[in-house]
Amino acid sequence: MTIRPMQEATFMILTALAGGAQHGYGIVGEVTDISGGRVRLRAGTLYTALDRLKSDGLIDVDREEIVDNRLRRYYRLTPEGGRRLAAEAARLQANARAAMKRLDPGLGVI
Amino acid sequence: MTIRPMQEATFMILTALAGGAQHGYGIVGEVTDISGGRVRLRAGTLYTALDRLKSDGLIDVDREEIVDNRLRRYYRLTPEGGRRLAAEAARLQANARAAMKRLDPGLGVI
């Protein structure tokens, strides 16, 4: 396949960032919220994914802050990251529709 | 995570079978059609996935036919496989919507 389909964890990280710049630990909370508690990002998944997404040019460091003597490294979507997320969302929607239509053919006629 | 999110190849195989029993090689063609040519299943992916899905109880062997001296092993969705596929489709749709809403907040208001 030309472009590997994105995994759920990666997709959710980008989705969280689509709402505005956010730092790593903040992303965990946003992803939990967005998914209604279904997706709980693990630290290992998060930080390795952030490194990978950064080196792939889909996200960038927005700024760094020190709050309570703790570093907060904020990330934001790059234009390319926004495009990739939109493309992935379209793919998911198309896949979901294809499955639903086949599970219940009546739905397609409406 | 309680239940691992399904990979695209696996999801597409189940989606193909949601339309009725089909044999391995036939699934490849159906998945190509369903996805508009985007997903091209490889033999390695297909047959290992079929073995795994069978041992997980999501699909079952429907029947075996010999056509032109070649074996065709037909698979079908189990009730459990149908439920899992429906659940996955709902997950994909929810994820797609969450991303689209954040990429373009105006869409959510409609």
Next chain:
DNA sequence: TTGCCATATATAGACGAACGATATATACCT
């Protein structure tokens, strides 16, 4: 004041699933 929990980032090792490549075999077409 000690211990636990939440916050916050980071890395190592294991594992599962898809990938590319290769194998075998038949039928059809040129």
Next chain:
DNA sequence: AGGTATATATCGTTCGTCTATATATGGCAA
């Protein structure tokens, strides 16, 4: 004779997520 389509199968690699562990601070409760 050779290439393409059909059809199933296995091997080794790669990639991303997982669990586990590490480090460090601040707040709260026993």
